[in-house]
Amino acid sequence: MTNIRSIAKLAGVSVSTVSRVLNDHPYVKEEKRRKVLDAVEQLNYIKNANAVHLSKGKTYSIGVILPYLNLPYFGEILQGIAGEALNHGYHLQLFQTDYDRRAELDAFHRLQMKEVDGLILTSRSNSLDVLAPFIGSNVVFCENVYDPAHKKVFIDHYKGIRRAVEYLVSKGHSQIGLCLHRTFGTNSEERIRGFYDSSEAAGHTVRDEWIFNDCYDLQNGRDVLSAWEQMDEKPSALIVTSDQVSAGMVAEAEKKSIRIPDDLAIVSFDNHPISDALNITSFEVPIRNVGVEAFKLFLENEHPEPVILTTKMFERGSV
Amino acid sequence: MTNIRSIAKLAGVSVSTVSRVLNDHPYVKEEKRRKVLDAVEQLNYIKNANAVHLSKGKTYSIGVILPYLNLPYFGEILQGIAGEALNHGYHLQLFQTDYDRRAELDAFHRLQMKEVDGLILTSRSNSLDVLAPFIGSNVVFCENVYDPAHKKVFIDHYKGIRRAVEYLVSKGHSQIGLCLHRTFGTNSEERIRGFYDSSEAAGHTVRDEWIFNDCYDLQNGRDVLSAWEQMDEKPSALIVTSDQVSAGMVAEAEKKSIRIPDDLAIVSFDNHPISDALNITSFEVPIRNVGVEAFKLFLENEHPEPVILTTKMFERGSV
DNA sequence: GTGAAAGCGCTAACAG
DNA sequence: CTGTTAGCGCTTTCAC
Numbered sequence A, B: 001m002t003n004i005r006s007i008a009k010l011a012g013v014s015v016s017t018v019s020r021v022l023n024d025h026p027y028v029k030e031e032k033r034r035k036v037l038d039a040v041e042q043l044n045y046i047k048n049a050n051a052v053h054l055s056k057g058k059t060y061s062i063g064v065i066l067p068y069l070n071l072p073y074f075g076e077i078l079q080g081i082a083g084e085a086l087n088h089g090y091h092l093q094l095f096q097t098d099y100d101r102r103a104e105l106d107a108f109h110r111l112q113m114k115e116v117d118g119l120i121l122t123s124r125s126n127s128l129d130v131l132a133p134f135i136g137s138n139v140v141f142c143e144n145v146y147d148p149a150h151k152k153v154f155i156d157h158y159k160g161i162r163r164a165v166e167y168l169v170s171k172g173h174s175q176i177g178l179c180l181h182r183t184f185g186t187n188s189e190e191r192i193r194g195f196y197d198s199s200e201a202a203g204h205t206v207r208d209e210w211i212f213n214d215c216y217d218l219q220n221g222r223d224v225l226s227a228w229e230q231m232d233e234k235p236s237a238l239i240v241t242s243d244q245v246s247a248g249m250v251a252e253a254e255k256k257s258i259r260i261p262d263d264l265a266i267v268s269f270d271n272h273p274i275s276d277a278l279n280i281t282s283f284e285v286p287i288r289n290v291g292v293e294a295f296k297l298f299l300e301n302e303h304p305e306p307v308i309l310t311t312k313m314f315e316r317g318s319v
Numbered sequence C: 001g002t003g004a005a006a007g008c009g010c011t012a013a014c015a016g
Numbered sequence D: 001c002t003g004t005t006a007g008c009g010c011t012t013t014c015a016c
Helices: A004-011 A015-022 A030-043 A049-056 A072-087 A101-112 A128-134 A157-170 A186-201 A218-230 A243-256 A273-277 A287-299 B004-011 B015-022 B030-043 B049-056 B072-087 B101-112 B128-134 B157-170 B186-201 B218-230 B243-256 B273-277 B287-299
Strands: A061-066 A091-096 A118-121 A139-141 A151-155 A176-179 A237-240 A265-270 A282-284 A307-309 A312-314 B061-066 B091-096 B118-121 B139-141 B151-155 B176-179 B237-240 B265-270 B282-284 B307-309 B312-314
Touching: A004 A015, A004 A030, A015 A030, A049 B049, A061 A072, A061 A101, A072 A091, A072 A287, A072 B072, A072 B091, A091 A101, A091 B072, A101 A118, A101 A128, A118 A287, A139 A287, A151 A157, A151 A186, A151 A287, A157 A176, A157 A186, A157 A237, A157 A265, A157 A282, A157 A312, A176 A186, A176 A218, A218 A237, A218 A243, A218 B273, A237 A243, A243 A265, A243 A273, A243 B273, A273 B218, A273 B243, A287 A307, B004 B015, B004 B030, B015 B030, B061 B072, B061 B101, B072 B091, B072 B287, B091 B101, B101 B118, B101 B128, B118 B287, B139 B287, B151 B157, B151 B186, B151 B287, B157 B176, B157 B186, B157 B237, B157 B265, B157 B282, B157 B312, B176 B186, B176 B218, B218 B237, B218 B243, B237 B243, B243 B265, B243 B273, B287 B307
Parallel strands: A061 A091, A061 A118, A118 A139, A139 A151, A151 A307, A176 A237, A237 A265, A265 A282, B061 B091, B061 B118, B118 B139, B139 B151, B151 B307, B176 B237, B237 B265, B265 B282
Antiparallel strands: A091 B091, A282 A312, B282 B312
16 A cells, blocks of 8 residues: 555655645645655555545535436436536536436435535436435536525426427417426426416417327337327327437338328427437427536536526428 | 544444444444434434545445447446446446547546546547556456456457348348448457458458448438448448447438338347337347446456357348 | 644454 | 544644
8 A cells, every 4th residue: 555655755755745746736845846756656656536535525526316327318418517527627426316216315315425526416306395405505406496595507498398389389280289208397397387388378278188298218209109199189299308209209100101290290309310310390408508507507606596598499391 | 524423422432333333233232222323313423435435445436438428329338337336336437538548547547546446448448558557357348358357248249240241141232331430449340350251251342432430320320321322332231330320321311212221221230219110120239238247247256257248130121 | 845743534453 | 242543545734
């Protein structure tokens, strides 16, 4: 175990001088600095990060809570966080939850144990009441939590869905369905609210059986299309909150010779490359930026203003 | 700062007794155990992970090195690692490299600093010579590195490509191209070797201009298809090492009214849901298992046998 | 400029 | 069963 003490001895200085050299502190005579660096070289010394963490009470690492790792959505947000974290010398610790509340709580426990300096919740499973005792300025939400003291960055899903509905209405649709990840969680609730409000504004009544949920991936999209096909009264258009799901629908429609958009129009969200490839009209959702902003918020200590990002439609052939 | 000492005082016992209770060690009188737990409760005590890490010389966390986070391939492998790690009480630390050698070396530096207990390389940028000094039994490769001392788990890409070629040959193709992620790296080299060997076995000569690389995502696939279209002499079939890329090709073909498989046959790899959705013949590549096995290898200390996983074809309509 | 020494908070060997 | 004590390795105040 070659530690700071052994190099101090070899260099003929005190441990504090070694520490100063190692951390680029000023006020060290060039001569001693050299001796220290030589000793470091000679003994092949490597700093022990855990000792530093303990001593400083910081780890320069941040935890990211997410349900799944194999969905593009979370890949993108992670990419955003990772890039920004790297720029600031931080590392990422991953807490995959599978939407399991206990796994999520475990992450907060790690935060309390100072294993990470902060936490970014890309998606949440526990109620805010449950989490409340653990939330401080080192926790960032990717949703519009109400407490103004909480740091948050989110997409304006309400407006996004409203615009999607309005667009479909402008194209003559009056029978519109919705396809969601889930029905709970702030982001989903905002989408649903947007859907109801804009439907009402257009004079439509929302049909509950036209709201599909648990839609995450391609296969889910294919299943929804099959379900749609079986319906007696079908919506003429579907708003789908994920390109993966839309892609599954389009692919399945192709197989079943269902015409998009003639038989069924689709407005999607994400604007991932696949929507362009499959000619699906999609709202760009800057999730990568959500990641970037989330990390910035974590660092920010002056005025944690909520960051609100907006969606933007890319018109293609699915409507 | 409520620490082990303060709860020892409040409970009227020694710090070691507290430590024993906290770590479920045997031989603690029930009465003292209660007192300790009461004190813990009362003072709202939470263990400091960094102190534990320092004291034990372990962090129970493992680093994962990967180039990108927003590709399904790495999402899947991560998912595999994460699940297995969780089962064993380990955490994941992410080292995203963008294929930057220095970022990769930084991860090894962290290993030396004991910030993580081990490292899994899902993809590698530096030469093995450069990494050699840092490789021990706590490093796992996801490729067939030659050194028998290294822990490794990998897909038999050589055989996979050979079978893909043989399948195409059996379908009457003699003009076969290849579409790769990159040309360097063990996995890619194995694929290329398989391609050359099986082409030779079939009596074909390989045309260099029919080998495309830098193909990672949908857009790359679309570009390749456009390039293919422009060629004077076109291959009649393409082996594509990623479903994402194949999907891009199929989508672009649809737009250009190029018929798959009549104008161009495609054999893909991954067997992700998208290949099923788009009716693409694809070899299942068990990357998720690569992640699972990688973590198991990390834990394994007796006989680190290399783990070799194989691909399996799912015949669909793209050939 | 530099060193001594007091932490940071926990673990574990050892003695009883 | 339980307490004492010596680490784990680094940072940082304070005094010279």
